[in-house]
Amino acid sequence: MNNDAIHGQLDYLQWESEFFFQPTAKLTLDSAGPLLTRKALSAYPLVQVKVPAADSSSLDALYYLGFQLVEGEIDFALNVPDAAIPVTSCQLAVAQDIVRVSQLAGSAFQLSRFRAPWYQPRDAGRFYALWAEKAILGTFDSHCLLLNAPDGQLLGFVTLRADENHSARIGLLAVQPQATGRGIGKQLIHAAWQWCREHNIAQLKVATQTGNIAALNLYRTCGGVLTHSAYWLYR
């Protein structure tokens, strides 16, 4: 094997480049695409690539080109049950909820590919806070469901968007640190299922980091089946 024979497309990521103040490109592996050169890579301070975990020859070649492992990602598919879904008191988040939902989103996701040293220490929090805000406004993810305690305190939230083929994807899901281990995560999944049912959606997809044991167990406990595993590498 030629050690640096990687083929694929390099695309400038405009939104990320502007949000993180760092010109960034994404490499999409494609054996029929152009040969990737070090010169082409050098045009961008940061290049991201997501590689199927089983594609060890690409992983080797990318390491040879100077890429480094940043994060692993596991994708699940959860069928929306045909049987009755446990009732929750989750509700649709509205504009007045933005501050507290964004606060939780800005601190909950400790594992992220938007981490130092590739990004500034506060970037991941800034990113997930905006993601949650946009979900409430319906501008990135279309809906945000939240669960409040009887005293009105926020316990957790989940964001959702419809995908193709009668499926939907969870964007973000988080529980207040002091409320974890009490079934709130499961209730948020039940609320997401109910949302799917109301939108005629049969399957819910969700991704998390390979190191996120609590989330991996939550999705497995809710019947999730592993569908993809991949690594994020950056250069």
Ligand SMILES: CC(=O)SCCNC(=O)CCNC(=O)[C@H](O)C(C)(C)COP(=O)(O)OP(=O)(O)OC[C@H]1O[C@@H](n2cnc3c(N)ncnc32)[C@H](O)[C@@H]1OP(=O)(O)O
């Ligand atoms: C799409 C995404 O956003 S992926 C990222 C997920 N979110 C985050 O990582 C944010 C920070 N973490 C959290 O908010 C929470 O820890 C969550 C959402 C992962 C779990 O929420 P919780 O309310 O604690 O989950 P819940 O109490 O409903 O537990 C459900 C199952 O999750 C698993 N689980 C929950 N916490 C843990 C843990 N600390 N270690 C191992 N497994 C765990 C268990 O299998 C549990 O089932 P069981 O009680 O029958 O054993």
Ligand SMILES: Cc1cn([C@H]2C[C@H](O)[C@@H](COP(=O)(O)OP(=O)(O)O[C@H]3O[C@H](C)[C@H](N)[C@H](O)[C@H]3O)O2)c(=O)[nH]c1=O
């Ligand atoms: C808010 C926002 C985002 N985008 C773009 C920026 C990125 O290219 C994508 C999001 O990328 P993704 O790979 O999904 O990001 P993460 O790795 O952080 O997400 C995973 O982990 C999360 C914790 C969560 N579980 C998520 O579901 C996973 O995918 O979107 C944009 O273009 N415009 C925006 O407003």
